[in-house]
Amino acid sequence: MNIVEMTNELAELLKGDNARHNLSVAQLVEKVLKRKEGILTSTGAIRATTGAYTGRSPQDKFIVKESSIENKIDWGIVNQPILEADFDKLYSKMINYLKEREELYIFNGFAGADKRYQLPLQVINEYAWHNLFAQQLFIKDNEKSITNEKPFTILCAPHFKADPAVDGTNSETFIIISFEKRTILIGGTEYAGEMKKSVFSVMNFLLPENNILSMHCSANVGFEGDVALFFGLSGTGKTTLSADPNRRLIGDDEHGWSTSGIFNIEGGCYAKCINLSEEKEPQIFNAIRYGAVLENVVVDNETREADYDNSFFTENTRAAYSLDAIDKVITPSIAGHPQAIVFLTADAFGVLPPISKLTREQAMYHFLSGYTSKLAGTERGITAPEATFSTCFGSPFLPLQATRYANMLGQKIDEHEVQVFLVNTGWTGGEYGVGNRIKLQYTRAMVQAAIEGDLDHIETVTDEVFGLNIPIHVPGVPDDKLQPHLTWSSKEAYEKKAKELASQFKKNFEKFAHVSPEIQQFGGPIG
Missing domain, CATH: 2.170.8.10 (Phosphoenolpyruvate Carboxykinase, domain 2)
Known part of the structure; x- marks a missing residue:
C-alpha cells in the first residue's frame, strides 16, 4: 500500500458520520460517562481502568523496517522490526474496524512546545477517555494552526486485536511505528500510556536528526531564569523533585535541548x-x-x-x-540552557552517596548506565534488591544508538559548562530492609544546593569504590549523612555491598566497549 492509498483511506475515515473532531473536555467527559468508560471522582477527574494491561507492553512494540530509516535504527529487543507488508495489512484492518464503530474521537495537536520543532499530531481513538487523555498530554492547537507538514497519526483501538499467525506480531497486542507513513498503530491494549510513549519514541528519532537532543527528564526553572534538568527512572523522585514550589515547572518527563535552550515535548503530565x-x-x-x-x-x-x-x-x-x-508552570514550556543536571537513582543497596558532583566523564558514564534498583516484592521472583540499568534513563524509547544521545549530551555539557550531580534518593545506613530511605527533606536540600550553585566551591572527598566526588557539607543536611560508609554500622559490610554493586556497573558497561577510553577509565567505579 502506498502513501496516497493510505491517505485516501484515512480521509474517508475522518469524514465518516461517526467521527467526532476536537471535542471539548466537557463533551468528552459526557461521552465517557454516557458510554460507561469511566466514573467521575470527587474532584471531578475521570477514573478509568485498563483491564489486563496496566503498563506498557514492550515485547509488542515494533518499528516498520523501511528503506529510509533501516540503517539508522538500533535494531534489537527494544526496536523490533516488522515488515511493511504486515503493517499495511494491519492498517487496512484497523481502518475498516474503526469505520464500523458507533463513534470515533479525533484530537489534533502537537508534540513540542518550541514551534520551530513542533510535530503535528492526529490522534484517533475508539474510546472517549483515551481522547481525553490525549488532550491532557499533548499540546492543544488553540490557534488552529495551518501547517504544510503531514501530521503523525495515531490509530488507537483497544478492542481490535491482531492475529500473530498472520499479522507478524508477537501477540494480540501491538504498537507499531511507521516513520515513512507517519503513522502509529496501537491495538489490543487499553493502557493509555502507549500513546504518550510512542510519540516520545518518534521524537527521539526526529529531534536528533535535526541536531536537537531529546531527553527523558523533567525540567524546571528558577525565578531568575536558572534551568535544571532531572533524569531518573520510575520511583527515583523525578516528578516529585521537579515539582518544586520555589521554582516553575517546564515539564515532568520529556524535553528537547536545542541551540536556544530547553523545550517541553508535551502539554501535560x-x-x-x-x-x-x-x-x-x-x-x-x-x-x-x-x-x-x-x-x-x-x-x-x-x-x-x-x-x-x-x-x-x-x-x-x-x-x-x-x-x-499546575500553579507554578512556565508558559509556553520553553526556557534557556540548563545550569545544572541531576541524575536521580534510588539505590536499594545503600552504598551510593546521597549526592556527588560528576566530572564530564562520570556524567557520560552514569547517563549511559541509567542505574536504579528494583525492590524485593515489586516483581514476581525478586526477593532481594536488584540493580537495573536503563540506558540514557530511557532505553525503551530510543530508536537510535545510545551513544548518539550520550555524545550530544557531552557536547552540551561542555558548550554550556553545566554542573552535573548524581543524587541517591534510595537507602542509607544499610541496604533495603536494614537501612532507611534517605529523608525527602534532605534530598530536597541537596537538590536545592546543587541547582542554586551552593556546591560549586564546596570541598569534596573521593569515594574509594565509585570514584565519586562527595561534598563535605550541604546546607540543611547533617555532614555525617553525606558519606555512606559512615552511616553503616559495619565498614566491612558496606565495602562488600559497595563492591558488589560496582561489579554490576562494570558488567553492564561492557556493552559500551566502543565509547572513548576516557569515559571507561575515569567515569565508572574504581574499586
Whole structure:
C-alpha cells in the first residue's frame, strides 16, 4: 500500500458520520460517562481502568523496517522490526474496524512546545477517555494552526486485536511505528500510556536528526531564569523533585535541548500516583481535578474519593493532567540552557552517596548506565534488591544508538559548562530492609544546593569504590549523612555491598566497549 492509498483511506475515515473532531473536555467527559468508560471522582477527574494491561507492553512494540530509516535504527529487543507488508495489512484492518464503530474521537495537536520543532499530531481513538487523555498530554492547537507538514497519526483501538499467525506480531497486542507513513498503530491494549510513549519514541528519532537532543527528564526553572534538568527512572523522585514550589515547572518527563535552550515535548503530565498525598506532593495532588484522567486508581463507590494508597489494580497507578492545572508552570514550556543536571537513582543497596558532583566523564558514564534498583516484592521472583540499568534513563524509547544521545549530551555539557550531580534518593545506613530511605527533606536540600550553585566551591572527598566526588557539607543536611560508609554500622559490610554493586556497573558497561577510553577509565567505579 502506498502513501496516497493510505491517505485516501484515512480521509474517508475522518469524514465518516461517526467521527467526532476536537471535542471539548466537557463533551468528552459526557461521552465517557454516557458510554460507561469511566466514573467521575470527587474532584471531578475521570477514573478509568485498563483491564489486563496496566503498563506498557514492550515485547509488542515494533518499528516498520523501511528503506529510509533501516540503517539508522538500533535494531534489537527494544526496536523490533516488522515488515511493511504486515503493517499495511494491519492498517487496512484497523481502518475498516474503526469505520464500523458507533463513534470515533479525533484530537489534533502537537508534540513540542518550541514551534520551530513542533510535530503535528492526529490522534484517533475508539474510546472517549483515551481522547481525553490525549488532550491532557499533548499540546492543544488553540490557534488552529495551518501547517504544510503531514501530521503523525495515531490509530488507537483497544478492542481490535491482531492475529500473530498472520499479522507478524508477537501477540494480540501491538504498537507499531511507521516513520515513512507517519503513522502509529496501537491495538489490543487499553493502557493509555502507549500513546504518550510512542510519540516520545518518534521524537527521539526526529529531534536528533535535526541536531536537537531529546531527553527523558523533567525540567524546571528558577525565578531568575536558572534551568535544571532531572533524569531518573520510575520511583527515583523525578516528578516529585521537579515539582518544586520555589521554582516553575517546564515539564515532568520529556524535553528537547536545542541551540536556544530547553523545550517541553508535551502539554501535560503523566504522574505515578501510588501513595500520593497532598502533604508530600501538593502540586500533583491538586492538579487531579476536572479534565484530569486517573488510570487504575481505586475509588470509593459512595464518596467517589480516590484511595491512592490502594494498589488493587496495580502499583502503576497514574494521573494524566494538563500543565494548565499546575500553579507554578512556565508558559509556553520553553526556557534557556540548563545550569545544572541531576541524575536521580534510588539505590536499594545503600552504598551510593546521597549526592556527588560528576566530572564530564562520570556524567557520560552514569547517563549511559541509567542505574536504579528494583525492590524485593515489586516483581514476581525478586526477593532481594536488584540493580537495573536503563540506558540514557530511557532505553525503551530510543530508536537510535545510545551513544548518539550520550555524545550530544557531552557536547552540551561542555558548550554550556553545566554542573552535573548524581543524587541517591534510595537507602542509607544499610541496604533495603536494614537501612532507611534517605529523608525527602534532605534530598530536597541537596537538590536545592546543587541547582542554586551552593556546591560549586564546596570541598569534596573521593569515594574509594565509585570514584565519586562527595561534598563535605550541604546546607540543611547533617555532614555525617553525606558519606555512606559512615552511616553503616559495619565498614566491612558496606565495602562488600559497595563492591558488589560496582561489579554490576562494570558488567553492564561492557556493552559500551566502543565509547572513548576516557569515559571507561575515569567515569565508572574504581574499586
